[in-house]
Amino acid sequence: MSLLKAIIFDLDGTLVDSARDLRDAVNILLVQEGLRQIDLGEVKSMIGDGAPKLVERAIAATGGDLSRLPTLVTRFLEIYEANASRHTEAYPGVADTLAGLRALGLPLGVVTNKPFGATIDILEALGLRTYFDAVIGGDTLPERKPHPAPILAALKQLGVAPEAALMIGDNYHDVQAARAAGVRTFAVTYGYSHKPHAELGADRLIDTMSELLPIVANTAAA
Numbered sequence: 001m002s003l004l005k006a007i008i009f010d011l012d013g014t015l016v017d018s019a020r021d022l023r024d025a026v027n028i029l030l031v032q033e034g035l036r037q038i039d040l041g042e043v044k045s046m047i048g049d050g051a052p053k054l055v056e057r058a059i060a061a062t063g064g065d066l067s068r069l070p071t072l073v074t075r076f077l078e079i080y081e082a083n084a085s086r087h088t089e090a091y092p093g094v095a096d097t098l099a100g101l102r103a104l105g106l107p108l109g110v111v112t113n114k115p116f117g118a119t120i121d122i123l124e125a126l127g128l129r130t131y132f133d134a135v136i137g138g139d140t141l142p143e144r145k146p147h148p149a150p151i152l153a154a155l156k157q158l159g160v161a162p163e164a165a166l167m168i169g170d171n172y173h174d175v176q177a178a179r180a181a182g183v184r185t186f187a188v189t190y191g192y193s194h195k196p197h198a199e200l201g202a203d204r205l206i207d208t209m210s211e212l213l214p215i216v217a218n219t220a221a222a
């Protein structure tokens with residue numbers, strides 16, 4: 001790997017397992033609407049394109065009225081943002097890896113389709129906020145992944161060129177956004193991918209975040 005000067009991480013499905021809190025918030029909304037609740041597997045298949053899309057998929061899957069979507073998205077965000085970090089936890093190896101990367105002097109960023117407010121709440125609740133010099137949420141810019149703009153905005157804040165950066169995500173949108181931004185990509189083989197990981201088009205797959213530090217450290221030493 002050529003010289004690496006910054007790493008951008010996706011949040012949901014990559015740094016944190018947030019599916020239970022998302023499921024619980026969706027289900028409060030569905031119950032209020034008189035619709036059936038969804039299970040963890042269903043919600044995982046709906047995560048990745050931001051909160052409005054999650055609500056749209058949940059309402060469509062349970063036979064609700066999609067014409068009321070804007071109201072339902074607003075209500076979902078109120079419900080979710082009040083309890084975004086109740087059951088959400090960092091995946092194995094995440095905290096140690098972030099600390100190790102910072103010790104190597106690498107600036108780190110988060111680029112997520114999750115709303116910025118909930119993103120900051122979760123990072124703070126899990127003690128991860130201090131590792132990141134740039135955090136871009138799904139509502140920070142008019143565009144979100146798979147558009148490259150959020151990645152380019154994070155790299156601008158970090159002062160690093162795309163060719164010197166690496167994006168790590170769990171979803172094809174992460175890989176597409178990174179490619180469009182001219183950034184290398186790794187994909188994790190856990191998380192909420194809607195496609196088989198081998199088909200995401202990432203430069204490399206990693207099974208756990210703990211694999212990252214040795215790869216990056218070896219590159220730095222080479």
Ligand SMILES: O=C(O)COP(=O)(O)O
Binds near residue numbers: 011111171
């Ligand atoms: O909020 C979502 O749907 C997904 O967020 P992510 O971009 O962190 O995977």
Ligand SMILES: [Mg+2]
Binds near residue numbers: 010014048171
């Ligand atoms: Mg993700």
